Amino acid sequence: QWYQRRVRAYSRPAVKFLTPVFHPQVRDNGELNLAKAFPTWTPRRDRIWHVLRYTKRCFFSVNTLDSVNCVAAAAIQESIETFKTHARQCVHESIRLNFEEPMEEDGGNLFSCKLLNDTQISILKDKVTSGSLDYDSLFQ
DSSP: OEEEEOSSTTSOOEEEESSOOOOTTBOTTSBBOOTTTOSSOOTTTOOHHHHHHHHHHHTTSOOOTTOSOHHHHHHHHHOHHHHHHHHHHHHHHHHHHHOSSOOOOOTTOOOOOOOOOHHHHHHHHHHHHHTOOOGGGGGO
16 A cells, blocks of 8 residues: 655655555655655646656566665566565565455455445545545554
């Protein structure tokens, strides 16, 4: 899972995974390296869907240049099987942390998330639209 946070109107958003992710562009604290894709953030040009697209592409085309997780980058360069083993361990840990019951087989889809119920969505929507959502609390 991840959340998007805006600090200032013209600052690059932050994407932080809440469960372990083993990837060259994901820091140990779970934050995705967006600086590589978005060196500067211009609200009139850059959109959240660009961030979503970049996030997805990171998992289909793994780039080890300018990595922020040197262990993951080294694992890819030394042995893709070692990297896959670490990545699978993170997936299993994420499932364990997010779901009380085991998930059904998903055909190999590793990009899953916990769904919110209607009440949770309504509360979140009200906080976002009123400006009272504390984004920093999402990262604790």
